[in-house]
Amino acid sequence: MSQRESCLLWLKDLLDHLSDSRQQLEDAERPDAARILVDNMLRDLECCLRLCEGLRARMPAPAVA
Secondary structure: OOHHHHHHHHHHHHHHHHHHHHHHHHHOOOHHHHHHHHHHHHHHHHHHHHHHHHHHHOOOOOOOO
């Protein structure tokens, strides 16, 4: 598996986890549980951002016309 494929798979897993967390957040009744979910979601989003930035950095520069 290439590094790009690995990054894309990791990104997919993180997005799936975010989706699951969103559902849990909708169902959360206790503020402390919601806070933990939100904190975890923010960490997942930061990981997604780093993965996307890494993918973008490995893309060839656009051609200048």
